[in-house]
Amino acid sequence: MTPYQTLEQTFARVAKVNTAARKLGWDQRVMMPPGGAADRGEELGTLAAVAHELEASPAVAEALAAVDLGKLDAWQAANVREMRRRHVHAAAVPSSLIEARETVAARCEIAWRAARQSGDFASLLPLWRPVVANMREVAAIKAEALGVSPYDALMDPYDPGRRSVQVEALFADLEVFLRDALPKVLERQAREPAARLPVAHFPADQQRALGRKLMAAVGYDFHHGRLDDTTHPFSTGSSDDARVTARWDEADFISGLMAVLHETGHALYTRGKHSDWRWQPVGSHRGMTLHESQSLAMEMQVGRSRPFAEFWARLARDTFAGQGQDWSADNLHRWATRVAPGFIRVDADAVTYPMHIILRFRLEQQLVDGSLDPADVPDAWDDQMEALLGIRPPNHSLGCLQDMHWFDGAFGYFPTYSLGAMAAAQLFQAAERATPGLEGQLAQGDASAVVAWMRQHVHRVGCLYEPDDLLAKATGSVLSSVAFKRHIRERYL
Amino acid sequence: MTPYQTLEQTFARVAKVNTAARKLGWDQRVMMPPGGAADRGEELGTLAAVAHELEASPAVAEALAAVDLGKLDAWQAANVREMRRRHVHAAAVPSSLIEARETVAARCEIAWRAARQSGDFASLLPLWRPVVANMREVAAIKAEALGVSPYDALMDPYDPGRRSVQVEALFADLEVFLRDALPKVLERQAREPAARLPVAHFPADQQRALGRKLMAAVGYDFHHGRLDDTTHPFSTGSSDDARVTARWDEADFISGLMAVLHETGHALYTRGKHSDWRWQPVGSHRGMTLHESQSLAMEMQVGRSRPFAEFWARLARDTFAGQGQDWSADNLHRWATRVAPGFIRVDADAVTYPMHIILRFRLEQQLVDGSLDPADVPDAWDDQMEALLGIRPPNHSLGCLQDMHWFDGAFGYFPTYSLGAMAAAQLFQAAERATPGLEGQLAQGDASAVVAWMRQHVHRVGCLYEPDDLLAKATGSVLSSVAFKRHIRERYL
Secondary structure, X not given: OOHHHHHHHHHXXXXXXXXXXXXXXXXXXXXXXXXXXXXXXXXXXXHHHHHHHHHHOHHHHHHHHHOOHHHOOHHHHHHHHHHHHHHHHHHHOOHHHHHHHHHHHHHXXXXXXXXXXXXXXXXXXXHHHHHHHHHHHHHHHHHHHHOOXXXXXXXXXXXXXXXXXXXXXXXXXXXXXXXXXXXXXXXXXXHOOOOOOOOOOOOHHHXXXXXXXXXXXXXXXXXXXXXXXXXXXXXXXXXXXXXXXXXXXXXXXXXXXXXXXXXXXXXXXXXXXXXXXXXXXXXXXXXXXXXXXXXXXXXXHHHOOHXXXXXXXXXXXXXXXXXXXXXXXXXXXXXXXXXXXXXXXXXXXXXXXXXXXXXXXXXXXXXXXXXXXXXXXXXXXXXXXXXXXXXXXXXXXXXXXXXXXXXXXXXXOOHHHHHHHHHHXXXXXXXXXXXXXXXXXXXXXXXXXXXXXXXXXXXXXXXXXXXXXXXXXXXXXXXXXXXXXXXXXXXXX | OOHHHHHHHHHHHHHHHHHHHHHHHHHHHHOOOHHXXXXXXXXXXXXHHHHHHHHHOHHHHHHHHHOOHHXXXXXXXXXXXXXXHHHHHHXXXXXXXXXXXXXXXXXHHHHHHHHHHHOOHHHHHHHHHHHHHHHHHHXXXXXXXXXXXXXXXXXXXXXXXXXXXXXXXXXXXXXXXXXXXXHHXXXXXXXXXXXXXXXXXXXXXXXXXXXXXXXXXXXXXXXXOOEEEOOOOOEEEEOOEEEEEEOOEOOEHHHHHHHHHHHHHHHHHHHOOOHHHOOOHHHOOOHHHXXXXXXXXXXXXXXXXXXXXXXXXXXXXXXXXXXXXHHXXXXXXXXXXXXXXXXXXXXXXXXXXXXXXXXXHHHHHHHHHOOOOHHHHXXXXXXXXXXXXXXXXXXXXXXXXXXXXXXXXXXXXXXHHHHHHHHHHHHHHHHHHOOOOHHHHHHOOOOHHHXXXXXXXXXXXXXXXXXXXXXXXXXXXXXXXHHHHHHHHHHXX
């Protein structure tokens, strides 16, 4: 075997262990009896260790050193680049630190569940300090290995190659725009008829059937997937088995439907891989910013657009025997796009959402570089929230305790949500330019042109290019806030 | 780390990879969308390869050579014995042969599905020959490594240490007994009122609810398991997540209920492991004969006993609003224990079932040693069936094509079904001797004494002893046909 063949074989094994683990993760959240948690933890820990040891192995290091790039085609060369990236991340951190992280993060995450309910940050703090300390140690080691700042080293696995200097510029620009736009959006909204959620009981069964129709409309193939119920909607799987889960609020069918579209966007990306490269790093998704761009393209760009609302409003009227003004596409669309500053990120609208992310991005940079002590996070959070959205959380449950990420040891992830929203707008507008008559198609519930465009320009391309190169080839520009701002202006102003 | 600690760590990893694979196998049969099959095959193939490479690894060979048995307690010493056994099996066969087996068996197994329907043995034969050839090669290599006959080498992983000379003696004895008993059983049955299956529609939902009640009655804990629907009932999982699946015939609720008890017996064994040794070979189940003893103890010894029928007949009357003579415990028990020679093993009653196994045991010995050519199997099968049960299959679907085992490459497995039935009777009668008033308890639906006895003498003991030593300690005798014959006489004569 050539060094390249050795690498392909090793990384294919890693990929299969990883999709096996993801499918066990699905089972854990959807099917597993509660008493199965301890064994499942052991199983997933073992599979993670097997994959990590393969990626970090000396055999991979040797093959990477020996591979003859001159003999490789573009896909193979990109494959090696991605393998090297994974190897550097995997080999940089000693396994003692990885194990320590798992131990302290698992303990903190369990305590966080109770703290989020009670709002008691003080008693969580002693469990969180070791998580932050471990993160700083990992960040320093990875920064050294990658030649970037500690924060950028943490962000790198989530959005490969993305650096905070670029993110800062994008977010600064966005903040200025949103500070200006938000009052105008709220004024305009106040002038319009108030959006009303139809008042009725929406049985979960009927919502699920409606959700399946929407999934089929955007090209989801149930021969290669499932829709199930969970507490927190998610999508996971592999390219021929990409599953979606949802939650049904029996007083509000719109939130569940939009979440279904969001997760279906993720699943379509997973399904759309180039089949020749499905088990190789180069065939994998291009990081979490691009992944989020696909979910938000389906939810925010397609799902909450006025044309597509024509379609799902009609389906909803048929499903729930809806009649009258509350059931008009106009009213339902107003409800699905209403804007209101609030404390909770996951409940935020498209206009205020980036402010939640800017807050987190700034605080976690300071947490990483040591300029912010964990004990000072609650006040810093509340101050930032007041500065960005003009509201101050009455308690920590509505403040710094709302999200699991930091308490589970995940730092550098948050930016991808808003970078993904920008990428979604940028990609969707490019798809729109390439598709005359798209609005009419969406009004008929036909999103196939958008999905086909994404498949060609994003899904099948995998990791052939760096994220910004992919965007530039697909849209004519690296990641920028231009399309997102245009989207906000057109829909909300 | 000492060599022993290295071994414990390696085999714990193997165990976790294996339970991960089993749970993915559950998903494959219960939840997976049909289009997910190809990826799942890759995932399970990879996990099997990871586990096999660990068991066969030079590091394990070295640690086994270096381990100081004098420093180990009884559990640890037994653990090393079982590790050595697994290592010898894993290391004996070159991976090229293992891969070849998977390829030829997968191809043959797919063709077998169609052949079983059509009865067309001739067109399956060319695909089956390479399976048999591969099996013979593996058997020869393992025979060399283990110092036993080729057939015994194939049987060894299923029932460790069991040798065909012992099985031949047990089966010869059983054949004589059954040839004598069967006509008498049929005569006696003819003198009694004919058993009648109540005629009604038994909705799957109600059967499932009834099944759950029976599972709870024999101590199944739904906090650590699930009951789902499948085409072929099975049980799988790990000790804190042991699941059961079932099939519901809406014209016959008894067959589904008895299958539930059968699979629950397997699940109780999985659940009952010694928790200190749950991830070690010594904590694992003691082979398929003992595993089958646990399912048959629940189905045949408890479930189809006259006292326990009192309980489930009452539950069934409550569930299906059953009234009249057909719903009496007497009639339902007669139905659940009726005897009739037939062609299909999985439909056979307790009296004729061993004849189906004796047939297969004899033919597969000849297939392994080369004295029977694959092409001659159909005739040999039909002749044996006529000799043993006095009936000749009208086609191969009802003959040699009925079971998947041989066409999927599994030889040496069949004996464990009937050895398990003997062990079930032997263990149940020992539990009965230790439990005054058991019949009254069973009539009340209380099988806890049997389960507790099995837990102590079988489940928690794991692989501390060799299978026959376990039986001797638990029942006073190595595996024998005495208890089984007594069981047949008492219930059927």
